Amino acid sequence: MPLELFLQTIVNATYAASYMALIAVGLVLIFGVMGVVNFAHGELYMAGAYTVVALYSGFGAPFFLAVAAGLIFVGLLGLLMEYTLFRPLRDNPLGGLIASIGFLLILQTVAVLGFGVRMKDVLPPARKSIVFPGGAILTYERLYVIIAAVVLLSALWIFLRKSKFGWALRACAQDREAAALQGISINNTARLAMFIGAALAGVAGALTAPLVSPTPYMGHPVIITAFIIIIVGGVGSLEGAVLAAILYAFVSTFVTTIYDGTLANIVGLLLMLVVLILKPTGLFGAKERA
Amino acid sequence: MPERGLNLSWIIGAVLLAAVLIVLPYLLSFSQQEILVLLVINVLLVSSYRLLTLTGEWSLAHVVIMGVGAYASALVSKDLGVPVPLAMLAGAAIAGLLAFLLSFPLFRMKGFYFLIGSFAAGEVIRLIWKWTELTWLFGGPKGIKLIPAFPDIKLFSLDIDFYNPVNYYYLCLIVVGISLLVLYRIERSRIGLTFHAIHWQDKLAESVGVDTFRYRTMAFVISSVFAGLAGALYAHYVGTVNPNRFDVEEMVYVLIWAIVGGTATFYGPIIGVVVLTILNEVVLRALGVDQMRPMLYGALLILFILFLPDGMESVVPRVKAWFAGRRQRRAVAKQPAEAEQPAE
Numbered sequence: 001m002p003l004e005l006f007l008q009t010i011v012n013a014t015y016a017a018s019y020m021a022l023i024a025v026g027l028v029l030i031f032g033v034m035g036v037v038n039f040a041h042g043e044l045y046m047a048g049a050y051t052v053v054a055l056y057s058g059f060g061a062p063f064f065l066a067v068a069a070g071l072i073f074v075g076l077l078g079l080l081m082e083y084t085l086f087r088p089l090r091d092n093p094l095g096g097l098i099a100s101i102g103f104l105l106i107l108q109t110v111a112v113l114g115f116g117v118r119m120k121d122v123l124p125p126a127r128k129s130i131v132f133p134g135g136a137i138l139t140y141e142r143l144y145v146i147i148a149a150v151v152l153l154s155a156l157w158i159f160l161r162k163s164k165f166g167w168a169l170r171a172c173a174q175d176r177e178a179a180a181l182q183g184i185s186i187n188n189t190a191r192l193a194m195f196i197g198a199a200l201a202g203v204a205g206a207l208t209a210p211l212v213s214p215t216p217y218m219g220h221p222v223i224i225t226a227f228i229i230i231i232v233g234g235v236g237s238l239e240g241a242v243l244a245a246i247l248y249a250f251v252s253t254f255v256t257t258i259y260d261g262t263l264a265n266i267v268g269l270l271l272m273l274v275v276l277i278l279k280p281t282g283l284f285g286a287k288e289r290a
Numbered sequence: 291m292p293e294r295g296l297n298l299s300w301i302i303g304a305v306l307l308a309a310v311l312i313v314l315p316y317l318l319s320f321s322q323q324e325i326l327v328l329l330v331i332n333v334l335l336v337s338s339y340r341l342l343t344l345t346g347e348w349s350l351a352h353v354v355i356m357g358v359g360a361y362a363s364a365l366v367s368k369d370l371g372v373p374v375p376l377a378m379l380a381g382a383a384i385a386g387l388l389a390f391l392l393s394f395p396l397f398r399m400k401g402f403y404f405l406i407g408s409f410a411a412g413e414v415i416r417l418i419w420k421w422t423e424l425t426w427l428f429g430g431p432k433g434i435k436l437i438p439a440f441p442d443i444k445l446f447s448l449d450i451d452f453y454n455p456v457n458y459y460y461l462c463l464i465v466v467g468i469s470l471l472v473l474y475r476i477e478r479s480r481i482g483l484t485f486h487a488i489h490w491q492d493k494l495a496e497s498v499g500v501d502t503f504r505y506r507t508m509a510f511v512i513s514s515v516f517a518g519l520a521g522a523l524y525a526h527y528v529g530t531v532n533p534n535r536f537d538v539e540e541m542v543y544v545l546i547w548a549i550v551g552g553t554a555t556f557y558g559p560i561i562g563v564v565v566l567t568i569l570n571e572v573v574l575r576a577l578g579v580d581q582m583r584p585m586l587y588g589a590l591l592i593l594f595i596l597f598l599p600d601g602m603e604s605v606v607p608r609v610k611a612w613f614a615g616r617r618q619r620r621a622v623a624k625q626p627a628e629a630e631q632p633a634e
Contacts, residue, residue: 037406089595089596093402097402098591098595102590105584105585105587106584106585106588108584109581220538224409227406227409231406260422262420263421263423265413265417266418269410269414270414272410273410276395277398277399280398280399
């Protein structure tokens with residue numbers, strides 16, 4: 001592998017790790033607090049991308065305004081899911097999972113009806129790029145994703161560690177009933193977790209819209225990737241999800257560059273199966289939930 | 291089913307059902323006949339899925355396993371020149387064998403982990419079909435085409451041509467009927483009762499000497515054999531298989547059939563697939579809202595999981611209970627009225 005390609009692959013992997021981490025952390029947060037595996041998480045990502053398609057490509061709104069709208073819109077979708085699906089099904093984890101599959105189908109159909117099944121090309125907002133010494137290129141669009149991941153995930157980490165809400169959220173993730181006995185409102189905490197988790201997926205979708213050409217079915221590969229990451233990282237561990245996202249992104253990007261994309265997917269899934277078999281708590285997950 | 295023997299009403303019911311099933315294709319248009327064939331195959335698919343759910347595990351690989359049967363049967367008949375009926379059995383056997391191998395890693399997990407693990411295993415299989423390095427074998431994303439059809443049967447002057455969907459429908463009806471009978475007998479046998487025991491009390495079952503791993507594997511293998519058979523029936527009817535035909539979306543439909551029908555009884559999933567297929571082919575087609583299909587299925591799934599989590603099959607006992615309850619309430623309402631009269 002020539003040095004230039006090697007450096008470029010590292011840059012690509014860093015970008016991939018960033019958006020994967022945004023998605024996987026949201027999924028872990030939802031699972032941790034609600035005990036539900038949100039199968040519709042890939043479609044929340046899709047909804048974020050289509051917000052940019054509608055506002056930025058459609059109405060010509062500024063790109064970052066569209067991204068912010070995507071964050072809020074998808075966060076609200078998360079609240080809707082919490083209120084209509086996960087709250088009534090709180091005592092039935094499998095039920096929540098199945099309901100989220102139903103929600104996934106609805107979101108997909110809405111996208112098909114609203115925008116058609118064809119790919120929507122989104123014009124890159126910056127059309128500039130950084131050229132590193134050594135020849136590797138990083139476009140501004142990818143840079144935004146990396147910055148967003150670092151900033152948002154750091155903010156989330158500080159929020160969970162320092163704020164009262166964050167403590168409540170972590171308490172709920174550890175033991176819901178004990179948290180309720182301490183006077184923590186489970187409904188409020190679930191709402192908050194669902195909003196943050198969904199909004200992170202929405203931001204990832206909105207920021208990657210110019211890079212991936214959204215389709216209504218773009219959530220499918222994303223949710224598979226997210227599952228691989230949360231299993232490898234240890235279900236319920238936020239730090240684990242970030243580390244696993246980095247690990248998976250580098251493995252996947254390098255295998256794709258050297259061999260091909262299908263093999264990269266196979267390797268990723270096998271990695272997950274091996275982790276499931278040998279260490280179900282994940283490579284980085286210290287404590288296990290459920 | 292009655293506990294002992296067959297009583298008259300059951301015999302009449304069975305004869306009526308058989309008569310309806312035999313006459314049915316002649317009442318339908320050609321395209322509806324084709325859908326009917328697929329419906330019969332789907333009945334086998336969802337019924338075999340139910341056998342696995344008896345042990346409490348929900349797999350997301352079932353449709354891929356069906357695909358394994360389809361691919362195997364197609365390849366064995368096309369590349370090796372094995373007669374189609376034998377190839378179908380080989381397809382079912384290979385699906386079962388693969389399930390046996392997969393059970394070693396997968397049944398180290400339970401619940402959600404099994405769900406995700408089976409999903410991953412299924413996706414790996416699907417990706418292997420798609421992989422360009424193996425196009426010479428599996429045909430890549432385009433899959434296998436020109437799969438040999440089921441051979442004509444020539445008996446004396448009788449010549450049964452299986453290109454005709456009606457004849458293929460009868461063939462499927464016989465194969466699926468026998469398979470359902472086998473599945474039913476298995477469920478009612480000691481093995482089937484052990485599946486139930488593992489579902490509700492796996493630790494307790496283990497403590498009385500049940501090898502839960504072995505029984506879980508057994509359920510997985512048996513359900514996979516019949517899923518593979520369904521796949522083989524599908525492959526030689528449609529004549530082409532490809533990886534996207536067996537993707538997770540199809541799996542979601544199997545889940546919806548099972549959940550909307552209800553998995554507590556043998557007939558629940560069958561009701562689910564029949565009712566939803568009729569709804570899909572008659573109502574949705576008439577309305578011309580084919581694009582809305584996933585949304586309606588999704589909404590249906592959500593409504594059922596929220597308000598009728600035991601599926602359509604649970605409506606019957608509920609209605610019965612409601613009537614019984616009403617009768618009781620009436621009786622109770624009458625009594626105080628009678629009791630009050632002397633007090634006046």
